[in-house]
Every structure is written in C-alpha cells, then in structure tokens.
Amino acid sequence: VQLQAFGGGLVQAGGSLRLSCAASGRTTFSSHAMGWFRQAPGKEREFVAGINWSDGRIEYADSVKGRFTISRDNAKNTVYLQMNSLKPEDTAVYYCAAGAVGYVPRLVSEHEYDYWGQGTEVTVSS
Numbered sequence: 001v002q003l004q005a006f007g008g009g010l011v012q013a014g015g016s017l018r019l020s021c022a023a024s025g026r027t028t029f030s031s032h033a034m035g036w037f038r039q040a041p042g043k044e045r046e047f048v049a050g051i052n053w054s055d056g057r058i059e060y061a062d063s064v065k066g067r068f069t070i071s072r073d074n075a076k077n078t079v080y081l082q083m084n085s086l087k088p089e090d091t092a093v094y095y096c097a098a099g100a101v102g103y104v105p106r107l108v109s110e111h112e113y114d115y116w117g118q119g120t121e122v123t124v125s126s
Contacts, residue, residue, distance in 0.1 A: 001025045001032065003117035005096045010123045011086055019081040021096030021117055029077040033099035035113055036070060036081045038092035038122075048094070049081060050107030059107045063089075086124045093119040 007019040019036070023029045035050035049070035051058045058070060069082040079096060097113035104112035 001115040005117040005120040008120035008122045016084045021079045023077045030074040031102050033104040034079040035097045038094045040092040047108040053102035088124045088126045091124050095119045
C-alpha cells in the first residue's frame with residue numbers, strides 16, 4: 001500500500017484545512033484501518049485520529065476532539081482529515097497511516113500501522 005498525503009499549507013488561527021490521503025497499490029482500500037498522526041518540531045509523533053473499517057470505530061486525540069473529523073471514501077481510496085478552528089499548536093507535519101487489516105485494537109498506537117505516507121506540512125499562524 002502506497003499512501004500520499006496532501007492538502008497542507010499555511011492558515012491563520014481559526015481557519016480550516018482539509019487533508020487528504022490517497023492510497024494505491026495492489027490492495028483493497030476498505031480492508032485497512034486508517035489513521036492520522038502529526039509531528040511538531042522538536043516533539044515526538046502523536047496520534048490525531050483513526051478509523052477502523054470493520055467496526056466503524058473512530059477515535060480522536062483529546063486535543064482535536066470537536067474540531068477535527070476523520071472520514072473515508074472507499075470508492076476513491078481516500079481518507080480525509082477535516083480540520084476546523086485551527087490553533088497555532090496544531091502546526092506540525094501530518095502523516096497518514098494504514099493498518100495491515102481493517103481492524104486495529106488500538107487506533108492511537110502508531111505501532112498498529114504498517115504503511116505510512118510522506119507527510120504534509122500544516123502551519124497555523126497566530
């Protein structure tokens with residue numbers, strides 16, 4: 001599975017961005033759990049949002065609940081991250097990731113994911 005994330009950019013605080021992650025390769029996209037992670041400068045990579053395919057379970061980091069929405073379009077082999085009410089602390093490189101199967105027990109753990117995209121940079125100015 002190859003993943004390509006795009007849609008990042010520079011936005012003012014309070015603004016919105018929608019990230020997309022397109023999957024390709026010899027696989028069925030709907031067979032994979034999907035997640036978004038981010039890494040801010042000087043910090044470790046952290047979980048943002050994840051979605052299982054098999055049971056539809058969705059999880060969010062506390063820091064983004066109510067502001068970010070993860071969704072997927074299996075027909076387009078794409079997962080989205082709609083980010084609203086952005087804050088300067090949301091500034092980071094955002095990565096999408098895919099699990100080997102449609103269900104992972106701990107969406108929040110990066111160790112559950114087997115495939116990673118190259119990242120797209122989001123900068124939120126104050």
